[in-house]
Amino acid sequence: MVDLGSHIKALRMKANLSKAALARRVGVSDVTISYWESGTIKQIGHERLVALAEALDCNLSDLLQGTPSTQMPPGVLPLRALQPPPWMTTNGQLVPSLIGLPSAGLTEGCHLVTPAPGERFDFLTEGDLAAIRPLDTVDDDGLYLLECDDALQVRHISRNAQGKLRIRDERSELDNVLISALPFRVLAHVRVHWRPFARVE
Template sequence: MESLGSRIKQLRLRAKLNKAALARNVGVSDVTISYWESGAIKQIGHERLVALAEALDCSLATLLEGDSAPQMLTLHHEGPLPWEQVQSTALTVPEHLPLKANWKAPCMMVTPAPGSDFAPAAPGDLLLLGPTRVFHKAGLYLVEQDGKLQLKQLSKANSDMTIQAVLLAHWKAA
């Protein structure tokens, strides 16, 4: 599996940018770019990831997963869950992602469907969901309540809703 650092370098070269130009576009030093590319810095905050994707003229999914990134699944209030959709592909959590939960099982990268309301996520944002039926710890969960899927902040299990997934990471669209 290709590392995030080598992917940043590959995308930088494809965009015909030197480290200094990329650093200016992202708002960091060229030394930071070198550390990212070498893997000396493994975790990058979501604001910097979004800025990197924009500067490299690629999607956040391509930056995180490479050109073989799974097709982006859309999250709807009704209908099949993203991992039940025909084109779904589970992925293992890349080690360079800062997650809100310790997660070792396969997960899904999705985006809210246009016209949907999955606050705090908006259409175009990327969500990393860990399919589960159990409450793990306080956080945002994808739950089914009254026949509709919603993102809800849970501090404990709630009997009037069915847990479908835990939100592992959320990246705002640029």
């Protein structure tokens, strides 16, 4: 961790944050940020490292090893299994949704997301792109972003003949439940899913 301070500074500058702004996000003083960046304080606890990674919107490996994340195209949000939905900022405010694309039905309230480098979800792998609309219930059959056991997951949900929800991952059916007894929290509906050189709806 010899270069940790320089990694913090580079990622802070890339995120266009002042020391004071980063300090507020992490819950420390701006003097502490200065000490971390200069190397005056060389040891940082795990909890603070996780808070730094979240505040700088990067993986721990980006922070510790200085390996830059793949540059996200403008307007595309990185999806990570162990972080909140990417359209929510660290202060709880919503990131503006897509505007100005030809299909209002697709873009109204939707965000473009892609798995962050090294992340993989059922039905959605690194390099895929999805237009995703935040909601808290199942409205149509299709792919949904869910929160289960403090982690984000993508599952296919459809209604069966008995009116129950059929939940499955890429390999098998997981459950048939009533909508009132869902074992997870619904976060968003995947409206359109693109794979490189292919499109899946």
